Amino acid sequence: MKEISIEMALRFRHPEIVINVVTKSKEGKVDVTPLGWAMLGSSSPNTWAIGVYKKHYSHKSILDTKEFTVCIPSFSQAKDTLFCGANSGWKIDKLPQTNFKILPAKKVSTPIIEDSLACFECKLIDQTK
Ligand SMILES: Cc1cc2nc3c(=O)[nH]c(=O)nc-3n(C[C@H](O)[C@H](O)[C@H](O)COP(=O)(O)O)c2cc1C
Numbered sequence: 087m088k089e090i091s092i093e094m095a096l097r098f099r100h101p102e103i104v105i106n107v108v109t110k111s112k113e114g115k116v117d118v119t120p121l122g123w124a125m126l127g128s129s130s131p132n133t134w135a136i137g138v139y140k141k142h143y144s145h146k147s148i149l150d151t152k153e154f155t156v157c158i159p160s161f162s163q164a165k166d167t168l169f170c171g172a173n174s175g176w177k178i179d180k181l182p183q184t185n186f187k188i189l190p191a192k193k194v195s196t197p198i199i200e201d202s203l204a205c206f207e208c209k210l211i212d213q214t215k
Contacts, residue, residue: 106202108154108156152209156206
């Protein structure tokens with residue numbers, strides 16, 4: 087078998103799931119960040135394992151509030167999802183520049199995105215540095 091670089095091998099991982107992680111900062115700013123590094127962590131309890139760069143605005147909000155929501159985007163949300171992945175909450179307020187409509191969640195104070203395929207209300211239970 088031919089040996090190739092890790093970078094080249096990783097190209098074969100596509101297609102991969104994309105989720106929208108919604109966060110609400112301590113100051114109340116709601117941010118949407120798409121992530122490809124996401125998988126189910128366990129089924130009992132149900133958990134998501136997500137990989138978020140430390141430099142991201144959403145990373146700080148998750149650590150500050152210990153909660154977030156996971157919204158699985160529908161095809162019609164592709165454009166707004168990509169917009170949120172190309173801009174940081176450190177620089178702009180993303181939501182007003184999208185067609186995303188947010189709805190209150192039931193068990194966390196971070197909202198969910200209307201018309202997503204499915205939404206999960208999440209509390210941070212562990213972190214790997
Ligand atoms: C399709 C897609 C997948 C992405 N996957 C990840 C990911 O898994 N982890 C991550 O940290 N950033 C990922 N990003 C980049 C962030 O979404 C992007 O840097 C975003 O602007 C961060 O926003 P924030 O600073 O408001 O949190 C992805 C972007 C796109 C478009």
